[in-house]
Amino acid sequence: MMVTTQFLDLPDQRIAYVDSGPSEGRVLVLLHGGALDKRSWGPQLSAFPGHRVLTVDARGHGESSDAEAPYRLADDVVALLDSLQIARAVPIGLSMGGGTAVDLALEHPERIEALVVAGTGSSEPVFTDPWALQNFADWSAAEQGGDPEVWIDVLQRFTAGPRRSLEDVTPGVRQLIDTMARDTLAHHLRLGPDGVPLPPVPPTAVEDTWARLPQIDVPVLAIAGELDGDDHRRMGRRLADSVSGGARYVEIAGAAHYPNLENPAAFDTEVSVLLSEL
Numbered sequence: 687m688m689v690t691t692q693f694l695d696l697p698d699q700r701i702a703y704v705d706s707g708p709s710e711g712r713v714l715v716l717l718h719g720g721a722l723d724k725r726s727w728g729p730q731l732s733a734f735p736g737h738r739v740l741t742v743d744a745r746g747h748g749e750s751s752d753a754e755a756p757y758r759l760a761d762d763v764v765a766l767l768d769s770l771q772i773a774r775a776v777p778i779g780l781s782m783g784g785g786t787a788v789d790l791a792l793e794h795p796e797r798i799e800a801l802v803v804a805g806t807g808s809s810e811p812v813f814t815d816p817w818a819l820q821n822f823a824d825w826s827a828a829e830q831g832g833d834p835e836v837w838i839d840v841l842q843r844f845t846a847g848p849r850r851s852l853e854d855v856t857p858g859v860r861q862l863i864d865t866m867a868r869d870t871l872a873h874h875l876r877l878g879p880d881g882v883p884l885p886p887v888p889p890t891a892v893e894d895t896w897a898r899l900p901q902i903d904v905p906v907l908a909i910a911g912e913l914d915g916d917d918h919r920r921m922g923r924r925l926a927d928s929v930s931g932g933a934r935y936v937e938i939a940g941a942a943h944y945p946n947l948e949n950p951a952a953f954d955t956e957v958s959v960l961l962s963e964l
Contacts, residue, residue: 689731691724691749694769698757701766702749706731707738712799712961713775715763716741717783719805719944721841722866723748726780729950734958740775742766744782746874746886748866753887759809760789760892764797776964778802778957780946785809788925789892791902800964801902802957804909805943807921808895815917817848832883834875838867847913847942859947899928906933907960909953911941918943934960 694701704724714737716727724741725748731739743750744759763786767775776799779787784803791798813819821843828836845863846852852860876884906929908922919937926935936956941948 693749694766696765696769698755699745699753699762700749700751701762702743703766704731704741705738705770706741707734708736709738711737712964713738713740713767713772714961715767715775715777717763717777717779717786718742718744718747719781719783721747721870722863723870725862725866726944726947728862730778730946730954730957733950733954734961737961740766740770744786745889747870752874752876753889755887756890757887758789758793758892759786759889760793763790764794767797773797774799776800776802776961779804779806781805781943785811785895788895788899788902791904792895792898793892795901795904798904800905800907800960802907802909802960803922803925804945804953805911805914805918805922807908807923807925808899809892810895811917811921812896813917815848815915818915818917829883829885832877834868834871837871838864841867844915844943847911848915849913850942855942856948859944862947863944896924896928899925900930902929903931905931905960905963907956908933908935909945909956910935910937911943911945911948912937912939913942914945915943 689704718726727741745753777787784806788808825840878884908926910919910922926933938945938949938952946953
């Protein structure tokens, strides 16, 4: 499917996005995971006929600009919706994007019609599994040491999950993750005079998200890959158990942290069921 990136230029940022589907359809806003970009939603661009699909590059990712001042990712999404005169939408977020989707429902509930969250439970993830904790420790060490190859290697551990090797993942999926991660480093990594990467301006956190989940009273679909880490799957179940609206938790077979890429047919079917019930 041919897609054209569009840009929204605001005083403090440039937002890159793809707008596809009928303009009069229900609006789905697809939000990618950390270190990735809007290309991670390729299988979903034509998966929901009759719906308008927006795929958005978060700040510091893809073709969007870097952050120069404090910001919140959920507010960036609302700025795009305002610009396109979209009153309400269905955020579909994966990992970091899933946290943004939850933040949208908490901070801007009037803009949300339903919610799909994959690979997380809120923007304040809780990790206790030794596998995940070791990965994050290795990731931090790679960042501090300025070693991009190790940094990408650690990212790909989440692609495979704790019970597979990367060779077990479809080559096209692992290559796409690799390409997006390398592009993120190439276009958004800034080095200090000593050659050590400078930390990006982090998004301002939305606080107390877990305690506030009962405030969410729209339909929620929480998704996890059955091969993802224990923490990611546990957070998805916790989200579904905590919201006040109708919620459903599902695991996608044969997939780890990126179920929309590894098993797009099953992922899209689950989302379509939610949309059909609205």
